[in-house]
Amino acid sequence: MRRITAFVLLAVSILFLGSCSQESAEVDTNLRLLYWQAPSTLNPYLSSGTKDIEAASIVIEPLAHYDANAKKVPILATRIPTVENGDIAEDYRSITWHLRQDIVWSDGTQLTSADVVFSWRYCTHEEAGCTGKDSFRDVEQVVAVDDYTVRIDFTKPAPFPFGPFVGSVSPVLQYQQFKDCLGLRAQECTEANFYPIGTGPFIVEEFKANDTVRYRANPHYREEGKPFFQIVTIKGGGDAASAARAVLQTGEFDYAWNLQVEPEVLENMRNAGKGEVLTAFGSQVERIMVNQTNEDPSLDADTRSVYLDGNNAHPFLSDINVRRALSLAIDRQILVDIGYGVAGQPTCNVIPLPEQYVSTNNEDCKTQNIDEANRILEEAGWVKGSDGVRAKDGVRLSVLYQTSTNSVRQGTQSLIKGMWQEIGVETELRNIDAAVFFGGDPGSPDTLQKFFADVQMYTNNFEGNDPSNYVEGWQCGNVPDPENQWVGPNISRGCSEEFDSLLDTLSETFDADERVAIIKQLNDIVVQNVWEIPLIHRARVSAKSNTLKGFELNGWDSELWTIAEWYREE
Amino acid sequence: MLKYLSKRLFFAIPTLIVISFVLFALLDLAPNDPTGNLPQTIPQEVREEIRESLGLNKPFHIRYFKWMQQFFVNEPLNLIEEVTGLEIGDSDSRLRVRSWLTRSPVVDLIIERLPQTLWVVGLSYIVGIMIALPIGVISAYKQYSWFDQIGTFISMVGFSVPTFFTGLVMIIIFSVTLSWFPSTYDTTHVVKDLPSFWFQVKQMAMPVMVLAFYNAAQLSRFMRASVLENLNLDYVRTARAKGLRDRSILLKHILRNSMLPVITMIALGVPTIFTGAIITEQVFRVNGIGQLLITGIQSADIPLVQSLSFLFAVLIVTFNLLADVIYGILDPRIRYE
Numbered sequence: 001m002r003r004i005t006a007f008v009l010l011a012v013s014i015l016f017l018g019s020c021s022q023e024s025a026e027v028d029t030n031l032r033l034l035y036w037q038a039p040s041t042l043n044p045y046l047s048s049g050t051k052d053i054e055a056a057s058i059v060i061e062p063l064a065h066y067d068a069n070a071k072k073v074p075i076l077a078t079r080i081p082t083v084e085n086g087d088i089a090e091d092y093r094s095i096t097w098h099l100r101q102d103i104v105w106s107d108g109t110q111l112t113s114a115d116v117v118f119s120w121r122y123c124t125h126e127e128a129g130c131t132g133k134d135s136f137r138d139v140e141q142v143v144a145v146d147d148y149t150v151r152i153d154f155t156k157p158a159p160f161p162f163g164p165f166v167g168s169v170s171p172v173l174q175y176q177q178f179k180d181c182l183g184l185r186a187q188e189c190t191e192a193n194f195y196p197i198g199t200g201p202f203i204v205e206e207f208k209a210n211d212t213v214r215y216r217a218n219p220h221y222r223e224e225g226k227p228f229f230q231i232v233t234i235k236g237g238g239d240a241a242s243a244a245r246a247v248l249q250t251g252e253f254d255y256a257w258n259l260q261v262e263p264e265v266l267e268n269m270r271n272a273g274k275g276e277v278l279t280a281f282g283s284q285v286e287r288i289m290v291n292q293t294n295e296d297p298s299l300d301a302d303t304r305s306v307y308l309d310g311n312n313a314h315p316f317l318s319d320i321n322v323r324r325a326l327s328l329a330i331d332r333q334i335l336v337d338i339g340y341g342v343a344g345q346p347t348c349n350v351i352p353l354p355e356q357y358v359s360t361n362n363e364d365c366k367t368q369n370i371d372e373a374n375r376i377l378e379e380a381g382w383v384k385g386s387d388g389v390r391a392k393d394g395v396r397l398s399v400l401y402q403t404s405t406n407s408v409r410q411g412t413q414s415l416i417k418g419m420w421q422e423i424g425v426e427t428e429l430r431n432i433d434a435a436v437f438f439g440g441d442p443g444s445p446d447t448l449q450k451f452f453a454d455v456q457m458y459t460n461n462f463e464g465n466d467p468s469n470y471v472e473g474w475q476c477g478n479v480p481d482p483e484n485q486w487v488g489p490n491i492s493r494g495c496s497e498e499f500d501s502l503l504d505t506l507s508e509t510f511d512a513d514e515r516v517a518i519i520k521q522l523n524d525i526v527v528q529n530v531w532e533i534p535l536i537h538r539a540r541v542s543a544k545s546n547t548l549k550g551f552e553l554n555g556w557d558s559e560l561w562t563i564a565e566w567y568r569e570e
Numbered sequence: 571m572l573k574y575l576s577k578r579l580f581f582a583i584p585t586l587i588v589i590s591f592v593l594f595a596l597l598d599l600a601p602n603d604p605t606g607n608l609p610q611t612i613p614q615e616v617r618e619e620i621r622e623s624l625g626l627n628k629p630f631h632i633r634y635f636k637w638m639q640q641f642f643v644n645e646p647l648n649l650i651e652e653v654t655g656l657e658i659g660d661s662d663s664r665l666r667v668r669s670w671l672t673r674s675p676v677v678d679l680i681i682e683r684l685p686q687t688l689w690v691v692g693l694s695y696i697v698g699i700m701i702a703l704p705i706g707v708i709s710a711y712k713q714y715s716w717f718d719q720i721g722t723f724i725s726m727v728g729f730s731v732p733t734f735f736t737g738l739v740m741i742i743i744f745s746v747t748l749s750w751f752p753s754t755y756d757t758t759h760v761v762k763d764l765p766s767f768w769f770q771v772k773q774m775a776m777p778v779m780v781l782a783f784y785n786a787a788q789l790s791r792f793m794r795a796s797v798l799e800n801l802n803l804d805y806v807r808t809a810r811a812k813g814l815r816d817r818s819i820l821l822k823h824i825l826r827n828s829m830l831p832v833i834t835m836i837a838l839g840v841p842t843i844f845t846g847a848i849i850t851e852q853v854f855r856v857n858g859i860g861q862l863l864i865t866g867i868q869s870a871d872i873p874l875v876q877s878l879s880f881l882f883a884v885l886i887v888t889f890n891l892l893a894d895v896i897y898g899i900l901d902p903r904i905r906y907e
Contacts, residue, residue: 034754037607038857038865040671048671048869049607129623131608133616184623190674208682209672210865211857212758235754237855242741242753250745250753272746435870438610439603440617446601449614463611480614487614 027568031229031548033560034253036243038210038236043193044171045123045130046186054257055213055234057168057558059106059198063097063116064166066556068280070354070465072166076103076111076199081161088161092154092510095161099148104220105174106203113144118175120152120164127183135163135170137469159510160466167464168558172199201227201564211236221564228550228567241265247543248275254545254568257559260408263341266541275546279342279539282555283461283470285352286344286412288401288533290323291454292493295400305451307479307493315395317454321380322397323530326455328376329423330416331368332535338415339408340536347537350460351467351523353555359520362527365534373423382424390424398426399454404434409457412535442485449486451493459538465556468506468515471522474531476500494531571898578894582887589883593876594634602870604670624670640667641877645677669874671866676877679862686757687846687858694778695843698785699836705786706793706832710801711820721790728787737780737853744776751776754855777854781847785839792835796828803827830901837893841885 039055040048047053063077072080078098081087087096103111120142123130140153142164152164164170174197181189194207199222202215215232235253243256248269259266259277270277294312295305306312316322332346348362382390382397390397401417403409410431417427430453432446437458440447448456462470472478473489476496480488499522506518526532540555550565604624605617621627625636644664651658666675705725709718745753752773761770800806801824809819846860855861859878866874898904 040669040865040869041673046673047608048604050609126619127623129620131612131616131620133619134611134613187623187668187673190672190678193673206758208757208857209669209674209679210862211683212756214758233758235756235855237857237861238754238852242853242855245741245746246753250741250749252745252752252754433602435602435606435868437606438608439601439606439870440614441601441603444601444603458610460610463609485614485618487618489613 027570029228029230029568031232031563031566031568032253032255033232033234034243034246034256035234035236036238036240036256036258039213039234040210041193042196042204042207042213043173043186044169045128045132045173046193047131051236051257053168054558054560056171056196057200058202058215058232058560058563059200059204060171060173060196061198061200062165062167062171063099064162065558065561066167066465066554067561068552068554068556070282070556072162072465074100076100076172092157092159092161094151094153095158096145097150097152097165099150100222101148103199103222105197105199106218106220107174107197108220109174109176111172111199112147113150114147115172115175116150116165117142117144118178119171119173122173122178122182122186123170125183125186128186130186132170134463134469135165135167137163139164157507157510159507159515160464160468162464162466163469167556168561169463174198202232205231223564227564229563232563244269244277244543247545248272248277251275251545254548255551256543259541259543260343260406261541262339262408262411263337263343266341273546275543277342278542278544278551278553280553280555280559281345281353281537281539283351283353283467284459284538284540284555285347285350285461285534286457286459286536286538287350288326288416288455288457288535289448289451289492290317290326290494290530290533291451291456292318292495292531293451295452295454297452302482305493306481307495310495314454316382316392316397317399319380320530321376322382323533325373325376325423326420326425327365327530327533328369328373329419329425330365330533330535331419332366335412335415336536339411340538343539343541344536345539347534348527349523350526350532350534351462351470351519352534352537354465356516357467357519357523359523359527361524365527368419370419370422377423384424387426388421388424389426396426397424398428400428400430401455401457402430402432402437402453403457404437405431406434412457440486447486448491449480449488451480451491455533456491457535467519471506471519472503474499474522474526475503492531494526494529496525496529499525571895575891575895578891582891586880586883586887590638590876590880591634593879593883594637594872595630597872597876598630598633600870602868604870604872607869636665637667637873637876640665641880645675648675649677667873667877669866669871671869671871671874676874679874680859680878680881683846683858683862684844686755686856687851687860688843690755690774690777690851690856690858691781691847691860692843693774694781694847695785695839697778697782698789701782701786702789703793703832706790707797707820707825709790710794710797713798718794721794725787725790728783729791733780733784733847733850734853736783737776737850740776740780741853755857757857777847777850777856780853781850789832789835793828793832796831797824800824800828830897833900834893834897837889837896841882841889844885845882 035051037051039052041052042056044053044056061075064072064074067073074080076099078100081095123132124136138154140155143151145151177192177197181192195204201218201221203218205216206214213234217227217230240259241261244259244261246253247256249272251274266277291314293305293307294314336344336346346366348365349359351357377390381392384390413429420427436444436446437448440449445452478488478490479493480486509515544551547568547570549569550567552562554561605620644666647658669676705721709721712718741753744751755773761767809823846858848860848864851858851860863878
């Protein structure tokens, strides 16, 4: 017994000695990143979430990136194709990329156009289940003109030909490594998926799926003397709040990703003075979708929330006055102050950025106006009953409001419920597990596509810096219904001829300024018809240590896009 | 005894098959979807293709039998090959159980995570037992003394305060304020010399203590009750009458008898070492089996969750059987016929 006590005492004392003797004069060249959602694979084409794409982005690269201002920057290409420099065909049916000739893969072999062509073939194989496939929308073929020139042909004129190989969602894979991994075999190439050979500043050294990735500097990296860091570790697991703590309070990590944490919690941690909180705005907008179809639970499966060419209108949300009143009653600033802090701003548009696309016609929504909302409802014949809820012809303004399970969203829900109560609208709240709500499984009644509720809230955005594909979502033909297995991006089931014909004009317009003007109008139609109620323009929030320099957060591409430039200054 | 054992083993097989079916059916009925965590910008058509590539669109029974074949035939064959280096049949085209999240074999994922789970959860179990047994014995022997009162209070606290709370409190005290221990566990750390061993000790300290506290609280109450029960029995009085010293009565006679049910308890608890500690692993980012399971559940990774929970079922059935056998060996009064 005495011997055990002595041993324990010894162990404890050595432990303390050990903890005191960790000082070194040299600058630490280990970079420690914390992703509370751990990377599951380093092949972005097979990813199950943004975390994988980010973790892969420091190894494999696309032809061009988006910078923090949503501008395209060439990475593996010599220049950004434009019509002026002749790389985009006059008829917008093809785009030509010139590869840099000084780029080698981390195994020492040359990057050629064969790799680019292969990457297209890899992702568009019908059995591959490739996450990035939408980047190759309308691509007819990718041709290697010569070893360093690639031409991408489109099936129809593409006013925005920067889907393929721009941004970290569609990078270039090495042909040599992935050539036997086409189609269903993609899943069996574990070695290639976990240790992809890339052109980026780092090489994967050790990959533990859903846990840790260790990288070391790529000796073949194109820029002399970069990267500064020799070892990069991405650790995963835990939750957002504890990730923020590990950077801001304990200083164990240099950077933590995606910190949707209540503002006051983050503020408290920041006061420890070890790091700072960074935000970058992209195209993410938290919005309320307003169901234009009747979602009455007593309807059968082929009718509930089905558009039926406009013959199944919602009993009260089809009244524009009700929708406008719902939007007017919301105080967006309070939602930001309580749930988002620096991570959000009130917005009245579904396209919040890039700057040139932002409409200025809807700013009045930023001020809450309960009186006006009440007046509109009153005028439209919705009269308050004895229970304080407005009704007309026996139809009560009682809405079912659903969203995904997330503490910030539930906070927002209850705030809005209170605001709507003031205009005589009764609200029932419901939240659904994110994996179900966003999963889109046609067999589940709780997906956002089925929309078995009156209103629902979530964040949507568009890929890249061009909203052309995104605005197509509100076409009448894109309404999800049982016939198309509930596939289609027009979730609120809003439909107008004006919108569709304007969209036709857009597809025939190639002048950049005219396109911008049309897209702004399309945004206005969505917002002014109140198919969707934009609430908050959301930012990416990350935390970084004070010693980490050269960091620039990006709302349009991988947050690690400038990792080669990062350095440490004690 | 042998007859009893073989009978029990024989009944274990249909039990496990039923469990595997129920698990598969439950997971299949669960409404979440493997494409649920993908960015909103990915359209439904692409999601459908991803589901197709995972084989999710095949009928239920085909997927179940496919899993059975992969799990009960292909995986063991593969394991034998890896261990012995022999090649049995066409091993290249043999399909393994693959996680949908990582597209890599589930068994490899589990093996990768065993070290940290066994170290942290296993050690905490041993530490917990080492704390619990003496406290339980002393508390019973000196019933209603100060020691007993404090012991009861502490184990009540350990029993009722959840590990995510004790874990957080420890992080705030020992990582944030004192900076003694790291708040995250580095699974890539390799112990090769004394300093790296101390680092390992430091990073294990908090999760092990949190779990040990929790385990000890339960076990010490059990130990106390068991000793109390024995204290007033006739054989104790006989031993006293023979003039034996209190110490040897307690340590030789009472302890041996009161350990019987406790050892069964300990044996029944062993599977929890392998199943990991979902919450504690998450709090300290130990990323062991428990964290793997919860990641799998959150992303609807059916093959992973199915295989893991089935392995848990096997462990539980095995250790139940083992506990019965140990009981029979330790206590000659019990005979299985």
